[in-house]
Amino acid sequence: MKILILCLVMALSAALIESVPCDAVQTSKSARVTGSRAGQRPAGQLAAIAPVVEKAIEERKCPGAVVEIGNRGRVVYRKAFGRRALVPKPLPMRADTIFDLASLTKVVASTTAVMQLLEQGKIRLEQPVAEYWPEFKANGKDDITVRELMTHYSGLRGDLDLKPAWSGYETALRMIVAETPIAPPGTRFIYSDINYETLGELVRRVSGQPLDLYCREHIFRPLGMKNTMFRPLASVRLRIAPTQYEAGSSGKMLWGEVHDPTAHAMGGVAGHAGLFSTADDLAVFAQTLLDGGRYKGARILSPVTVEKMTTPQTPYGKMLVRGLGWDIDSYYASNRGDLFPVGSFGHTGFTGTSIWIDPFSKTYVILLTNSVHPDGQGNVATLRAEVADIAGAAFARTPTPDELASRRAATGYWELANSYRAEQLGQANVQAGIDVLESQNFAPLSGHRVGLITNHTGRDRAGRRTIDLLYGASGVKLIAIFSPEHGLFGTADDRVASTKEPATGLPVYSLYDDTERPTDKMLEGIDALVFDIQDAGVRFYTYETTLGYALEAAARKGIPLYVLDRPDPIGGALVEGPVLEKDRLSFVGYFPLPVRHGMTIGELAEMFNGENHLGARLQVIKMRDWRRAAWYDETGLPWVNPSPNLRNLTEAALYPGVGMVEGANLSVGRGTDTPFQVLGAPWVDSRKLADYLNARRIQGVRFLPFDFTPRDNRFAGEVCHGVQIDLLDREALDAPELGVELAAALYKLFAQSFQIDKTLPLVGSREVLEAIKRGHDPRRIAYDWQQGALAQFRKMRAKYLLYQ
CATH class of the missing domain: 3.40.50.12170 (Uncharacterised protein PF07075, DUF1343)
Known part of the structure; x- marks a missing residue:
């Protein structure tokens, strides 16, 4: 049954990539698609977009926005809201405003370029990256494949260090070569800019052209995307939405310069960020994908290639589903909303940009904002979901059985079982x-x-x-x-x-x-x-x-x-x-x-x-x-419980996370038959906690409402309400990040009861504890420690390792 369900999810992620051209409604010249008539019913429903965008602007989630929605070959909604700039002086938002796309660069530029080179036989997904860039193999990266870079399963960390300060594209390449994976390739989803910085360099090495020139010649010019570029010229500066002060809340305002600090240090052209574009140009790009890689006679990809990159390509059996570059079903996919089906795809950008494409209903939703303007305090995650739900209510539909049957072969489900070469050690004969x-x-x-x-x-x-x-x-x-x-x-x-x-x-x-x-x-x-x-x-x-x-x-x-x-x-x-x-x-x-x-x-x-x-x-x-x-x-060595409450390897795997909150007024299962596999207290609402944690989609675990009574230790003889933690995938689990998720959930849901400050001795970092109390996302907290003290520790640790 589990395999059947997984196959169904995989199958849902694909769609027949073809378009029914229709007359354009309220569109710009660059986004116009001509053809036959479409229904009128959704027009009134889309009117609900304006109030939610205006509310987000009023709440200072963003200074302004451009929303553009297409359905079956026609632009059905295109509107600008608010301002494109607040400082140094207010400027109104326009529908043709140029935005810093941030991580949309990954899918619009880098992924497309790599897939074009794949079609030419110059790049293969299963090939080690070192085949194209020999120096890359240093420090344990020799087995990382192109596929693993594109799906964020390479094991590389989130980004390069920014301190001490550095600059230059070649400097970044040397830093990438010096990187060591933080997880075995193919085992864990780690969203990583380094993956796409590397892919940008692969495009340069394989094609002979820098990424910006390659994309201009082979993607943007053929599609007529005249307002899409790296390093915008000064002549279009006033059309650009500025982003953020260079120092965060002070200094020079970034206006026409890339916001991402690593891309900025690399000179403005990188595989993960640096692209600027308009809603109209992105509408052309989205329609190109819905039309199987072709737009107005220009073909940039074949239909089978579009299918390949927008259907599941992540490892067999993993909870998070990604295509090649594109997000399908992960915790980053807030812009899918609740109504577009699994199998649609999209991406977001840190500056406040997003795109979502539903191949079943032939719909795309583009939301462009500069939510980081002026001081980085904006947040449009909720707005993305709200706009998607309004569009989804108007256009989304359930895929038919024929659509599902036609797509099963394209999911690559069985192919993926052999595509990720995580080491399988089996029973070795280790001698202690x-x-x-x-x-x-x-x-x-x-x-x-x-x-x-x-x-x-x-x-x-x-x-x-x-x-x-x-x-x-x-x-x-x-x-x-x-x-x-x-x-x-x-x-x-x-x-x-x-x-x-x-x-x-x-x-x-x-x-x-x-x-x-x-x-x-x-x-x-x-x-x-x-x-x-x-x-x-x-x-x-x-x-x-x-x-x-x-x-x-x-x-x-x-x-x-x-x-x-x-x-x-x-x-x-x-x-x-x-x-x-x-x-x-x-x-x-x-x-x-x-x-x-x-x-x-x-x-x-x-x-x-x-x-x-x-x-x-x-x-x-x-x-x-x-x-x-x-x-x-x-290892082949006999297991001996190292202490009374670590009785098996499952408990040992969960211990680094569950143990982080043990100092607080909680039971972590000591005095029960399953220590560190349960967590609770008399003041916890079991269902509420389980639902919240499951909604977080934490890799490798799931949570069941669970009541237990410790025989001894804390809360001995008292009924504790809480959760049972099922370990689904020990390789995918980041246990310390789980610890932060637990602390954040308990503090958010039960702040009056949970004694969070008592977790400090085991959490070990006042900075992390304060970030939890300020409501920061646990994934962002984990990202920050990876880029900071943890990166420095890894360098020091390397001197003392005795084994490969």
């Missing part, structure tokens, strides 16, 4: 550090009197305890054991007293009692420390702090510390979440790490020692055959 040490007959420890920092997770591949292996090793004298939080057996939730190990009679010093650090008295007679504990791969997991304190003790005493390395159970490829602020270091945050750091315990030891200048005599006993992309169940 203790296995490697055992294979060396414990030679590095020969002659040492050893103190072992471990717990129940310290076991070899055969399940034998590290305690027993070292105790029985020839030439090694194990004289003391140290246990972290949860104790030697991993079952305690409270402070743990020191004790004796029953099998060996050795002292067990608790590092989660009156002290959390090894004391000089504990270390008496020890001339080497060994650390063997399974970590969870999350910043606030306290075993990492115990490691840091052990390094400090080893450095203080001048004795070596051997770290027996183990896998990051949630994979070492992804680095996600806010970076801990340096003034917030604590037992739940030893080092300024992001929530999900993507490092093994051995790599963390190298980082702590190096960056904190501890000077410890550190030796990491590396694993064998572990690769960064592997989850724990792909």
